[in-house]
Amino acid sequence: MNNYERLSLTRLQEAAHSSGWSKTVHLLETVISTQEEAKRLAEDGAPEGTAVLAEEQTGGRGRMGRKWHSPSGKGIWMSVVLRPQLPLLTTPQLTLLAGVAVCTAVRQATGVQAGIKWPNDLLAGGRKICGILLESSLSEGELNYCIAGIGISVNLVSEDYPDYIQGVGTSLRIERGGEPVDRSALAGVVLAELESLYALYLEQGFQPVRERWEAMSVTLGRQVAFHTPQGRNEGTAVGLDGQGGLLLRDSAGEIINVCSGEIELI
Numbered sequence: 001m002n003n004y005e006r007l008s009l010t011r012l013q014e015a016a017h018s019s020g021w022s023k024t025v026h027l028l029e030t031v032i033s034t035q036e037e038a039k040r041l042a043e044d045g046a047p048e049g050t051a052v053l054a055e056e057q058t059g060g061r062g063r064m065g066r067k068w069h070s071p072s073g074k075g076i077w078m079s080v081v082l083r084p085q086l087p088l089l090t091t092p093q094l095t096l097l098a099g100v101a102v103c104t105a106v107r108q109a110t111g112v113q114a115g116i117k118w119p120n121d122l123l124a125g126g127r128k129i130c131g132i133l134l135e136s137s138l139s140e141g142e143l144n145y146c147i148a149g150i151g152i153s154v155n156l157v158s159e160d161y162p163d164y165i166q167g168v169g170t171s172l173r174i175e176r177g178g179e180p181v182d183r184s185a186l187a188g189v190v191l192a193e194l195e196s197l198y199a200l201y202l203e204q205g206f207q208p209v210r211e212r213w214e215a216m217s218v219t220l221g222r223q224v225a226f227h228t229p230q231g232r233n234e235g236t237a238v239g240l241d242g243q244g245g246l247l248l249r250d251s252a253g254e255i256i257n258v259c260s261g262e263i264e265l266i
Contacts, residue, residue: 005073008184015188021049021195032059035149038079042145048083076152076187083145092244093206095134098148100212101193109189112175115218118246127170155180223266
């Protein structure tokens with residue numbers, strides 16, 4: 001195997017520079033899901049910033065319970081423990097924060113000009129390269145901890161994708177014309193960016209995250225479709241609200257706030 005095919009804790013920590021979070025990384029071979037491994041560590045008292053990375057997931061998942069394709073040695077399949085002392089209603093902001101951190105890291109480390117599709121996908125060339133899943137644990141109605149799951153398709157080639165992803169997903173390697181990416185170095189930059197932006201968020205609130213998200217968005221200014229209990233609706237994405245919901249302007253000029261769910265870029 002060449003040095004791009006195996007995760008290396010040494011290269012990860014070198015790329016993360018002074019990131020404290022890179023000092024609590026667990027590198028695993030094959031797991032069902034890094035989310036479940038990180039939850040287990042969190043329940044055992046693992047400190048904030050503890051990260052779990054695996055070479056392969058056999059049961060990786062995205063939002064809405066969808067399966068996440070996680071072949072061995074090809075991507076960054078990672079989950080990070082967060083312990084924010086914040087109200088539960090602020091947790092959607094953490095999904096957007098993770099998206100900004102990962103997008104920043106991808107651009108910096110690989111040169112691929114990824115963009116963010118609300119709420120949790122990174123796209124390149126209109127196709128998905130990364131998904132983010134934030135799951136929270138509650139104790140007596142209070143936020144106990146969050147697990148930020150990050151799945152980045154790094155070195156997959158077109159033959160690695162099953163039929164149901166063909167034409168929908170892409171990888172950093174594909175977007176770089178076949179040039180592979182050092183996954184360990186990229187993971188280190190992701191952790192460093194995540195730690196830095198999270199500290200800024202705890203200090204200054206959501207506004208700095210919101211501004212960066214809007215600057216990296218591939219959603220704003222686009223016509224999007226979304227689903228409500230009343231059926232399908234459309235609008236133009238115009239910004240984020242203070243909690244991280246997507247603001248849309250409908251055909252009548254009214255502003256609609258989409259707090260959760262899926263959108264489709266038209």
